[in-house]
Amino acid sequence: MEAMKTTGATxxxxxxxxxxxxxxxxxIIREATALFVAKGYAETTMSEIARSAGLRQSSVYYWFARKEHILQALLEENRGSLQVAEALEPAPGSAAARLYAVLHADAVQLCASPLDFYEFERVARSQPQNFGAxxxxxxxLHRLAASIIRQGIDAGELRDVDPEAAATAALSLNEGLQRHYRQPLPGLRTYTADDVSALSADTTLASLLRAPDDLPAVRIEAAALSASVDLSTES
Amino acid sequence: MEAMKTTGATxxxxxxxxxxxxxxxxxIIREATALFVAKGYAETTMSEIARSAGLRQSSVYYWFARKEHILQALLEENRGSLQVAEALEPAPGSAAARLYAVLHADAVQLCASPLDFYEFERVARSQPQNFGAxxxxxxxLHRLAASIIRQGIDAGELRDVDPEAAATAALSLNEGLQRHYRQPLPGLRTYTADDVSALSADTTLASLLRAPDDLPAVRIEAAALSASVDLSTES
DNA sequence: CCAGACTTTCCATAGCTTATCGAAATACTG
DNA sequence: CAGTATTTCGATAAGCTATGGAAAGTCTGG
Structure with a gap:
């Protein structure tokens, strides 16, 4: 079972x-993703996925024994911001700029992901053995963010806060804001992915910087760092 | 149908x-709340609610025609932080302290609520006609928060940011953090409701204050404001 | 005190969901 | 060309929300 054929041979x-x-x-993954994006995970049925993919409901179970496994496969194709954090945590240079780059990359990825972060989390929690990753x-990611914050405090760039709590707050803000990007609440302004990513990183850094006036400089340096990480990833 | 008897007459x-x-x-509301808290809304069945309340599955539908209606009734018993915002938006005194008090009260309420904010939002979105409130x-709440921020900018207390975006970020942080209080992620520290409420308000105010060193004073003034609002509500 | 209306609960069941099982239909292998 | 491996199908179990009608009480007017 679970053949690994990738060619279209019949x-x-x-x-x-x-x-x-x-x-x-x-x-199946491709069609399911489109449906998850349009209707959400819980509201998408295996029958719909099967119909979109051109087979019968029960046939989908040949490839994915549980509905959650489709989500799992989808998740595994969407790593990324962790790489930025792993590249930048030990890097030299301003901790503030590295933190900005990490948070911004994470927010961009949350917005670009086909599925709401909280839907992932909900399913991951119900299937811990399959979603350990x-x-x-x-x-x-949390550990790396806290480490960068600690570096910034030691260097005197950042205020003397609890690094772990600050990292939790920073990631929470990313998660809360991706929701506003993804599902705008009626009556509120809508934001682009770039808007919320900049808003999130700006807010966190403004709350941590000892000198908030440095924020524009931090932004510029972070943009350079992001570009360099993208280049090194391609090589 | 839908009798309004409140006494226990048979x-x-x-x-x-x-x-x-x-x-x-x-x-039914009481038992359903306990189950929602323990297992979440989607994972709680009408049969379980019925069993806890001492009747049969279909009998629950006599009192609530849809499962969502139980959630709706539950929501209507849980207003609160809006009152704080309505009391403090036009109040005199430091805008920073009033914002702190509003955000803190909102976070406390989100943590104390029997249901995850995002579960409310999910159901509300699927039943817009019932969840207009x-x-x-x-x-x-967003409008009032943005208004207080605008006052703070005009008074020179807060940095010159976009009030609407800042309000969105502040509420997003509250929502994201209540999640970490409610469902601690494995490997991360756990927080009390007071922890996350203070962390959220601290973070937002630190990001907005022109002089972050004022934060301790803002906290103290906000605590006094909260106490005064509680008193005025009781009268 | 009794007939009928009203209230609340029950049982049975429709229709949808996820998931399983065995049979069917094809290609591959010696 | 027989046997095996692969992939799909149809039928169906078990659980879910929700509906409809019957049943079992109380309440009210005559």
């Missing part, structure tokens, strides 16, 4: 719909 | 369980 019983594209696994990544 | 067919307490409506209250 083995097994043919579909009633006759459709025959790429790897069924990828096909989710929690590990999160706590690693 | 009319109608008796229950198989023989139980006969207060108003069935209140009984939810969105109205939220946008009113």
């Amino acid at each position: 083995a097994g019983r043919p579909r009633l719909s006759g459709s025959t594209g790429e790897s069924p696994r990828q096909e 989710f929690f590990e990544d999160y706590s690693e | 009319a109608g067919r008796p229950r198989l369980s023989g139980s006969t307490g207060e108003s069935p409506r209140q009984e 939810f969105f109205e209250d939220y946008s009113e």
Whole structure:
């Protein structure tokens, strides 16, 4: 079971719909993602996913034994901001700018992700054995953010706060704001992904910087850092 | 239908369980709340609610035609932080302290609420016609917070930021942090309701204050304001 | 005190969901 | 060309929300 064929060669019983594209696994993930984005995870049924992918409801279970496994597969294709944090935590230079770059990258990724962070978290919590990676990544990101904050405090750039609590607040703000980007509340202004990412990083850094007037300079340095990380990732 | 009896007088067919307490409506809300707190809204079934309340699954539908209506009734019993904002927005004195008091009260309420903010929001979004009050209250709270921020900018207490965006960030931080209080992520420190409320208000005010060193004084003044609002509400 | 109305609960069940199982239909292998 | 591996299908179990009608009481007017 769980064959790993990626080419479109036709083995097994043919579909009633006759459709025959790429790897069924990828096909299902792609269609499911579109439906999750449009309707949310809980409101999307396996029948709808099957119909979109061109097969029957029960056939989807050949590729994914549980609905959560589709979400899991989707999650594994969406790592990223952790890499930025891992690259920047030990890097030289201003801790404030590195923190800004990490938070901004994380917010961008939360906004760009096909699924709401809280939907991931909800499913991850109900299937801890399958989503260990989710929690590990999160706590690693938290640890790295707290470490950068500690560096900033030691260097005198940042106010003398509790690094762990500050990291929790910073990530919470990212998560809370991605929600406002993703699902604008009626009567409130709508924001772009860039808006909320800048708003989040600006707010956190303004709350931590010993000299808030340095914020514009921090932003500029962070932008340079982000660019350098992107380049080094490509190589 | 939908009788309004609140006394425990027994009319109608008796229950198989023989139980006969207060108003069935209140009984159902109380038991459902406990289950929602323990397992979350989506994971709680009408059968479980019925069993806890001492009747059969379908009998619950006599009092609440839809599962969401139980949540709605629960929500209507939990207003509060809006009152603080309405009392303090036009009040005299430091805008920073009033903002701190409003944000702190909102965070405390989010933590004390029987249900996760995002679960409310999710259900409210799926039943907009029944949850209009939810969105109205939220946008009113947002408006009042933005107004206090604007006052603080005009008075020179706060940095010259966009009041609407700052209010969105402040409320987002409250919402994101209540999540960490309510469902601590594995590997991260756990926080009390007071911890996250102070952390949230501290962070927001630190990001907005022109002179972050004033934060301790702002905290003290805010505590006095909160006490005065509580007193005036009781009268 | 009794007939009918009203209130509340129950049982049965429709229709939807996730998930399982065995059979069917094809390609691959020796 | 027989046997095996792969993939899909149909049928169906078990659980969910919600509906409809019958049942079992209390309440009220005559």
